Amino acid sequence: MRAAPAMAETVPITIAVNGVERTGDAEPRTHLADFLRHHLGLTGTHIGCEHGVCGACTVLVDGETARSCLMFAVQANGRSITTIEGVAEADLLHPIQAALSKHHGLQCGYCTPGIVMTLIELQRDLAGEPITEPAVRKALSGNLCRCTGYQGMVDAALEVLNAGQDQEVRP
Amino acid sequence: MKPAPFHYHAPSTRMEALQLLTELEDARVLAGGQSLVPMLNLRLAAPENLIDLNGVADLAGIVMEGRRLTIGAMTRQRHGERSGLVREACPLLAHALSHVGHQQTRNRGTIGGSIAHMDPTAELPVVACAMDAVVVLESARGTREVPFAQWSDGYLATAIGPGEIVAAIAFPCWPAGHGWAFEEVTRRGEGYSIVSVVALLSMGADGTVDRCAIAIGGLGAAPVRADAAEAVLTGVAPGDEAIAQAGEAASELEAEGDLYAHEAFKRHLAKQLTLRALRSARDRAHAGGTGHG
Numbered sequence: 503m504r505a506a507p508a509m510a511e512t513v514p515i516t517i518a519v520n521g522v523e524r525t526g527d528a529e530p531r532t533h534l535a536d537f538l539r540h541h542l543g544l545t546g547t548h549i550g551c552e553h554g555v556c557g558a559c560t561v562l563v564d565g566e567t568a569r570s571c572l573m574f575a576v577q578a579n580g581r582s583i584t585t586i587e588g589v590a591e592a593d594l595l596h597p598i599q600a601a602l603s604k605h606h607g608l609q610c611g612y613c614t615p616g617i618v619m620t621l622i623e624l625q626r627d628l629a630g631e632p633i634t635e636p637a638v639r640k641a642l643s644g645n646l647c648r649c650t651g652y653q654g655m656v657d658a659a660l661e662v663l664n665a666g667q668d669q670e671v672r673p
Numbered sequence: 674m675k676p677a678p679f680h681y682h683a684p685s686t687r688m689e690a691l692q693l694l695t696e697l698e699d700a701r702v703l704a705g706g707q708s709l710v711p712m713l714n715l716r717l718a719a720p721e722n723l724i725d726l727n728g729v730a731d732l733a734g735i736v737m738e739g740r741r742l743t744i745g746a747m748t749r750q751r752h753g754e755r756s757g758l759v760r761e762a763c764p765l766l767a768h769a770l771s772h773v774g775h776q777q778t779r780n781r782g783t784i785g786g787s788i789a790h791m792d793p794t795a796e797l798p799v800v801a802c803a804m805d806a807v808v809v810l811e812s813a814r815g816t817r818e819v820p821f822a823q824w825s826d827g828y829l830a831t832a833i834g835p836g837e838i839v840a841a842i843a844f845p846c847w848p849a850g851h852g853w854a855f856e857e858v859t860r861r862g863e864g865y866s867i868v869s870v871v872a873l874l875s876m877g878a879d880g881t882v883d884r885c886a887i888a889i890g891g892l893g894a895a896p897v898r899a900d901a902a903e904a905v906l907t908g909v910a911p912g913d914e915a916i917a918q919a920g921e922a923a924s925e926l927e928a929e930g931d932l933y934a935h936e937a938f939k940r941h942l943a944k945q946l947t948l949r950a951l952r953s954a955r956d957r958a959h960a961g962g963t964g965h966g
């Protein structure tokens with residue numbers, strides 16, 4: 503038998519989440535998604551497959567999308583994380599959220615937080631350049647949705663991403 | 674599921690990392706985590722110690738030395754995909770990287786991790802196979818280089834030894850004006866490929882092929898070179914007839930069937946993708962070999 507590390511072995515973790523410094527203690531094996539949900543109470547980040555396939559747990563790590571089930575909370579120490587809780591401004595939905603609502607780009611909503619984070623990164627990378635439907639579908643290929651058939655979210659993405667430079671880009 | 678408990682180590686230098694790897698028992702090295710962490714979550718792997726290389730800064734980076742493009746193991750796949758240097762010196766590699774996983778995984782996944790994991794369906798090993806890449810290994814004992822042809826040691830296994838880490842991958846670049854192509858068939862447009870083919874062509878002033886490399890992934894545990902197909906094309910003009918013969922030769926390679934694809938279907942894909950890749954590589958060579966994706 504291997505000498506298993508004690509379950510209680512924890513490390514202190516400090517992460518800037520949605521611009522606010524948050525601290526907690528977690529076992530090294532705690533992945534970022536669980537840390538956000540169970541330690542910080544930010545349950546907007548959803549866990550689907552827990553092995554990096556479904557994309558529901560996608561968050562931004564220093565501005566770049568990442569599967570938060572494939573990253574340990576300890577690895578996020580000192581980093582800046584954006585979750586779905588950080589994209590709207592008070593009662594004003596992010597334009598991508600508003601467009602998903604308008605185009606029926608969600609049904610059960612379980613995958614939606616991941617979809618929004620993916621589209622936020624895509625919007626930033628495009629920097630105002632237009633995008634085609636196949637490119638939107640490729641970008642969304644890492645987020646599984648079993649309700650919508652994707653058409654609504656593709657329509658929503660095309661409307662927001664092709665709105666031009668005058669479209670406000672947040673966060 | 675959640676990973677089994679492990680001791681977490683975060684070295685900040687190579688020496689520290691290699692020392693830990695030598696001293697600790699039952700240790701695994703963590704790079705981008707896009708293959709290892711799923712295995713930990715599913716408890717297919719449960720090492721006692723995890724050595725995280727993400728804090729070792731000088732393991733990432735892209736440098737051109739002569740005609741050799743050396744990519745540090747911890748370089749993110751997304752970084753390689755977007756690198757101006759990679760696009761210029763080795764457009765094939767930049768293009769193939771855009772097919773690895775999804776953007777969310779390429780942001781974290783590393784070049785070295787992909788080469789070390791050697792998933793039979795992965796894109797990067799097919800490129801490394803076609804380009805005769807060299808895997809640079811480091812241990813507390815020193816550095817050694819393994820030609821890619823000697824890298825695979827069966828399913829998900831490599832020539833890496835105890836105490837060693839993949840430090841870099843070196844790609845000998847083809848001359849300016851070469852033609853290249855990457856073609857794959859996947860189950861749903863993105864994600865895991867069933868079969869993928871890389872073709873590289875270099876043509877002389879008389880229009881005949883003076884050098885040709887064709888690598889095929891997905892047929893077995895590791896990518897293979899289509900030697901017979903390469904031989905068909907070398908020394909002749911890459912016309913449709915010669916390319917058709919090369920495709921036939923590629924279809925005669927051995928293939929292992931799996932849950933998703935029968936071996937005859939894989940050999941069919943090997944042929945069709947070889948035809949597509951060779952036509953595309955030839956057209957790029959005629960156009961001066963420029964252009965990414």
